[in-house]
Amino acid sequence: MGKNIVAAVCVFVLLGAAAYASFFIAPTDAKQGLIYRILFLHVASAWTGLTAFFICFVANLLYVWRRQPRWDWLGVSGGEVGLAFTTVVLVTGPIWAHPVWGIWWTWDARLTSTFVLWLLYASYLLLRTLIEEPDRRALLSALFGIFAFLDVPLVFGSIRWWRTQHPQPVVMGGPGSGLDPTMYKVLFFSWFAMLALMTLLLRQRYRLEAMRGEFETAQQEMETA
């Protein structure tokens, strides 16, 4: 319990430092002014969400291959944590868009593919609540999770392959893209803080799922005895 509190405090301090850097260290954008500072939260959350979905994807593949419950536990943990970060992306994006674009939302390729990604992982979690038998639930949700991950390359490529209302990429966007060096440092530091938060949440969620798995096994054994 002590270790958990120390870890939570460290993550909280990191997030505070990232927010401080976003407000006071990163220079103000000449075109957008203050509102661009949402980028440090929005982009860092998006990258972290995709990282969590990647963990979910790898765990799903490993479950299909090895059929060990721990991969199912990691899969659901990654999916749920990724969904939380993607929710932040979908909430902070429109808050930035309204003053800049004059609209909260538009169905362009990046926004739509991200919303579909959110729906896919919400369905992944919903699917798990509909199947009672643990092995069947783990296998079907792993297969669905692998399918859901197919949207991730689409989200990544959407602003590279098509013309979108969404701004062009700030990293790996080709010539003409990029940020001021200090902005880059703040962005990567914000991502690091978000990754620390993701690790904390993933750890807590994994423990919960492991506990649930063991509880279900004990319950099954009691019923058959």
Place this chain on the structure above:
Amino acid sequence: MKNLDSVFAAYMAAWAIFFVYYVTIARRAAALRQDIERLKNSVTRGK
């Protein structure tokens, strides 16, 4: 200081989402611990 309220709202919303999610994990874990205790008690009574 134009749009400061929007930036502030975005940060508050994000932190609220993470906080609520963290609390739901903790609550689900506490409920599950209670279920485990109940199961243990029923096993002890059955012996």
